[in-house]
């Protein structure tokens with residue numbers, strides 16, 4: 626344990642050295658950063674919702690087959706988002722943004738917690754759960770505290786209201802994705818936090834756009850990219866990110 630702690634300290638120091646010499650930083654976050662806010666991650670123990678696989682719930686086909694089931698799931702998630710508060714990991718990323726001239730936060734999360742923590746330059750790669758939009762005419766409506774009433778799924782135009790998020794098999798919003806690619810290409814340090822790094826194209830931001838960036842992962846578990854990157858910090862987001870901010874601050 627002592628060795629592990631010393632190793633992590635050394636690695637935090639190395640990362641902080643790199644950050645000190647950098648102007649441009651990209652952070653990529655996934656469900657793990659919100660785990661300590663009480664929101665479950667997708668894969669692993671909490672990866673099933675009442676015997677339905679998340680992939681079935683998070684696809685256009687699944688939605689069209691059973692929109693009430695899919696909305697029941699998102700309405701529960703929406704209610705959980707409303708109860709959740711940003712944790713020390715979200716807060717540390719908001720602090721980092723203030724410190725760098727060029728800091729882009731790309732998130733795969735739809736829970737809005739980065740905004741709640743004060744981050745501003747946030748690219749929500751998979752959309753967000755603040756709104757629903759019509760599958761046919763594109764009309765949008767804000768989602769209330771408990772989401773969308775199930776008897777309001779059908780839109781008068783003949784379409785159906787769906788969550789304003791990107792599902793499996795759907796393309797990312799072009800403008801958002803282009804900004805993310807550009808930020809990844811110019812980043813000198815890339816922080817990959819709380820993502821299993823298996824959902825593409827988001828995961829590609831970590832390793833594919835920039836061969837010279839220093840890539841660091843913050844995750845208590847090994848992931849698909851752990852072996853290919855420069856710095857692995859095995860710990861939770863709320864533990865490790867504040868240590869980085871603290872070490873970076875002038876004494």
Ligand SMILES: NC(=O)c1ccc[n+]([C@@H]2O[C@H](COP(=O)([O-])OP(=O)(O)OC[C@H]3O[C@@H](n4cnc5c(N)ncnc54)[C@H](O)[C@@H]3O)[C@@H](O)[C@H]2O)c1
Nearest residue numbers: 655656657660666667668679683733819820821846861862
């Ligand atoms: N739309 C949907 O409903 C749905 C369903 C499944 C996946 N997806 C998409 O897949 C994307 C990718 O999945 P993902 O990588 O975000 O989630 P994930 O559940 O695949 O991975 C979560 C990661 O967080 C790590 N983790 C757990 N607790 C942590 C903590 N306290 N601090 C830091 N890391 C911690 C885990 O070890 C794991 O590697 C999702 O963001 C989502 O957009 C969407």
Ligand SMILES: [Zn+2]
Nearest residue numbers: 759762780782
């Ligand atoms: Zn419509």
